[in-house]
Amino acid sequence: MSLQRAPEAMSAAEWATRVKLAAAYRIAALEGADDGVFNHFSCAVPDEPGHFLLKPFGPLFSEATASGLLKVDLSGAIVSGSGKWEPTAFLIHSRIHQHVPRARCILHSHMPYATALASLADMRIQPVNQSSMRFVKRTAYLESYRGLVLDEAEALSIVEALAEHDVLLMANHGVTVIDDTVEGCVYDLHYLEWACRDQLLVSSFGQPVRAIPEAVVEAAAAQMVEEKAYAKAAHFAAMLRRLDRENPGYDS
Numbered sequence: 001m002s003l004q005r006a007p008e009a010m011s012a013a014e015w016a017t018r019v020k021l022a023a024a025y026r027i028a029a030l031e032g033a034d035d036g037v038f039n040h041f042s043c044a045v046p047d048e049p050g051h052f053l054l055k056p057f058g059p060l061f062s063e064a065t066a067s068g069l070l071k072v073d074l075s076g077a078i079v080s081g082s083g084k085w086e087p088t089a090f091l092i093h094s095r096i097h098q099h100v101p102r103a104r105c106i107l108h109s110h111m112p113y114a115t116a117l118a119s120l121a122d123m124r125i126q127p128v129n130q131s132s133m134r135f136v137k138r139t140a141y142l143e144s145y146r147g148l149v150l151d152e153a154e155a156l157s158i159v160e161a162l163a164e165h166d167v168l169l170m171a172n173h174g175v176t177v178i179d180d181t182v183e184g185c186v187y188d189l190h191y192l193e194w195a196c197r198d199q200l201l202v203s204s205f206g207q208p209v210r211a212i213p214e215a216v217v218e219a220a221a222a223q224m225v226e227e228k229a230y231a232k233a234a235h236f237a238a239m240l241r242r243l244d245r246e247n248p249g250y251d252s
Helices: 012-030 087-099 112-118 152-161 182-204 214-246
Strands: 040-044 051-054 070-073 078-080 105-109 139-142 167-170 174-179
Touching: 012 040, 012 051, 012 105, 012 182, 012 214, 040 087, 051 087, 087 105, 087 152, 087 174, 105 182, 112 167, 112 174, 112 182, 139 152, 152 167, 174 182, 182 214
Parallel strands: 139 167
Antiparallel strands: 040 051, 040 105, 051 070, 070 078, 105 174, 167 174
């Protein structure tokens, strides 16, 4: 990742956050976790309470750049940048940033395997293998689909679900992950899709799942929290190396 000099009138911390968020958008595109011009990621602006960064509506994830991101306040005013925000993107991200302070970064995606799982009557992540251990104890569920998130009550239901969880499966809709870093969010989004893929693949065999004792599930889930703490930076660095080879330019 190249950290070019921040433009005048912008702090180095904001520019670094912009570069990471633009990279997160493009990484998601490389992994098939985007959805045309829809889906949305955001980050709180360092040292500017009430301001967050968001891709304008229109560009693809694969086209995101650090300088092209909007800076938005909690009322919806565009503090800097060109373009406009998508209504559900603003409502979801503004309310989470406002009410869940630890959510410095928020990624919302309709990625295919996770969204497929969220569309089943039983949408819960099951402890079918090691990948699922990252999420069986960390995931919340919104189990009723009520259309686009365009009203305050629906946005606040997302906030409530994330009050004590960092991962949210939204029925018939998609997923949202939060973290205090971009690296942590990118890590969770990647491995969540893999865990959902594995669960759907296991179920496709039509055979009983080999049960894992609950005590082992508890222990492994705790181990996976420790794993994320030391692995998220390495994972993000690896994704950046791939991005620099396949779709550079996010840091412009």
